Amino acid sequence: MERSHDTYTLQGVPVLSLAEQFGTPLYVYDAAVIVRQIKRLKDAYSASDVRLKYAAKALTNVSILKLMRKHGVGLEAVSLGEVFLARQAGYAPVEITFTPSGVDFSEIEEGVAQGLAINIDNLSTLRKFGEKYKGTYPCGIRLNPNIMAGGNIKISTGHSNSKFGISVLQLQEIQDLMKEHGIRIRGLHIHTGSDIKETEAFLKTAEVLFDTAKHFTGLEFIDFGSGFKVAYREGDVVTNVEDLGARLTKAFNEFCAQYGRTLELWLEPGKFLVSEAGTLLTQVNVVKPTPTVTFVGVNSGLNHLIRPMMYDAYHHIVNVSNPAGKEAVYTVVGYICETDTFGSDRPLSEVREGDILAFKNAGAYGFSMASNYNSRPRPAEVLIVEGQPKLIRAREQQDDLLKNQVIIDL
Numbered sequence: 338m339e340r341s342h343d344t345y346t347l348q349g350v351p352v353l354s355l356a357e358q359f360g361t362p363l364y365v366y367d368a369a370v371i372v373r374q375i376k377r378l379k380d381a382y383s384a385s386d387v388r389l390k391y392a393a394k395a396l397t398n399v400s401i402l403k404l405m406r407k408h409g410v411g412l413e414a415v416s417l418g419e420v421f422l423a424r425q426a427g428y429a430p431v432e433i434t435f436t437p438s439g440v441d442f443s444e445i446e447e448g449v450a451q452g453l454a455i456n457i458d459n460l461s462t463l464r465k466f467g468e469k470y471k472g473t474y475p476c477g478i479r480l481n482p483n484i485m486a487g488g489n490i491k492i493s494t495g496h497s498n499s500k501f502g503i504s505v506l507q508l509q510e511i512q513d514l515m516k517e518h519g520i521r522i523r524g525l526h527i528h529t530g531s532d533i534k535e536t537e538a539f540l541k542t543a544e545v546l547f548d549t550a551k552h553f554t555g556l557e558f559i560d561f562g563s564g565f566k567v568a569y570r571e572g573d574v575v576t577n578v579e580d581l582g583a584r585l586t587k588a589f590n591e592f593c594a595q596y597g598r599t600l601e602l603w604l605e606p607g608k609f610l611v612s613e614a615g616t617l618l619t620q621v622n623v624v625k626p627t628p629t630v631t632f633v634g635v636n637s638g639l640n641h642l643i644r645p646m647m648y649d650a651y652h653h654i655v656n657v658s659n660p661a662g663k664e665a666v667y668t669v670v671g672y673i674c675e676t677d678t679f680g681s682d683r684p685l686s687e688v689r690e691g692d693i694l695a696f697k698n699a700g701a702y703g704f705s706m707a708s709n710y711n712s713r714p715r716p717a718e719v720l721i722v723e724g725q726p727k728l729i730r731a732r733e734q735q736d737d738l739l740k741n742q743v744i745i746d747l
């Protein structure tokens with residue numbers, strides 16, 4: 338978001354006009370930022386045969402998925418629901434990687450029926466897979482490297498006590514199952530968590546992966562997952578994807594030379610592609626000075642953006658209605674009947690009732706984690722494409738709260 342002439346704009350569109358035109362709360366996404374992030378990653382890894390697979394769970398709107406596909410990005414799905422949405426966006430099954438965690442085997446069978454690229458994340462499923470498909474349907478396996486990485490225990494998935502993946506220490510069991518059933522493994526997958534800022538952590542994971550990969554013949558790809566950390570506030574330490582890309586592709590190419598075959602390098606960015614592209618616009622309902630704090634209550638809450646409460650995430654807040662106002666310190670809260678603080682002790686230009694507050698970095702895990710808690714409809718979504726704001730999801734209405742409810746006679 339640029340600040341020019343005291344007006345906050347996205348691709349030249351004043352944010353205030355969006356709030357006026359579409360109402361609030363409103364999720365707004367800037368397609369140009371998504372396209373920029375795609376290019377950054379592709380460029381950073383261009384020394385290898387890199388394939389991006391957008392982790393759809395970060396933001397699943399079909400128009401966003403279409404944008405990804407248009408820019409040559411494949412898709413990473415963790416559920417058949419995401420696969421369904423990807424298909425609506427025009428993705429062919431072969432362009433979709435399916436990496437569910439601990440699902441019933443029937444979901445894996447459905448994935449095979451559709452022709453998805455499947456990553457299997459536990460030995461029990463691998464056994465069933467082998468018994469049913471033998472060597473007829475090559476698959477990938479999700480490994481757990483036994484490495485602690487990531488910004489938060491809730492989003493850290495690669496440590497030894499994590500539920501995700503098959504431990505690299507169980508290599509023998511994997512190989513026994515492969516031999517017993519003739520299973521063909523076409524790729525190894527790893528995803529060690531989110532918000533990993535240290536290049537070293539990624540490289541260490543890669544080393545574990547290469548060591549394991551040596552024991553498999555016939556690999557086509559290695560999937561390094563994601564976890565790229567983006568800046569939520571000024572001065573945040575982030576993943577330096579350019580540095581990481583240069584170093585990881587170098588190590589990868591060396592591995593390929595030893596392995597005797599040029600493999601594809603897969604990445605599954607979610608947050609990195611969409612976080613900064615998104616802004617949540619809310620309106621101030623009340624300004625409430627107390628003897629100790631001045632609260633600002635907005636027309637949204639943890640039902641629409643749960644990251645601050647769930648992960649202690651920081652989202653930068655801007656008063657777009659009063660950019661020149663005198664700065665004061667506020668605690669910004671939602672309207673949910675439970676503590677839902679968006680930000681404590683934030684310096685904001687003077688806030689008045691009716692002002693529009695923008696929450697930045699709301700593209701990833703914003704709308705996709707939104708709920709109807711407190712029986713509040715979910716926001717509308719707008720995508721700005723080439724300077725044109727386009728509605729990509731209508732605002733929910735109260736009637737929608739009744740959907741699927743069966744009202745019985747009592």
Ligand SMILES: *Cc1c(COP(=O)(O)O)cnc(C)c1O
Pocket residue numbers: 392394395413415436528530531532562563564565605606607608609701
């Ligand atoms: C969530 C997830 C990702 C994306 O993680 P980000 O931190 O949003 O980039 C990638 N791969 C898998 C398997 C995931 O579950």
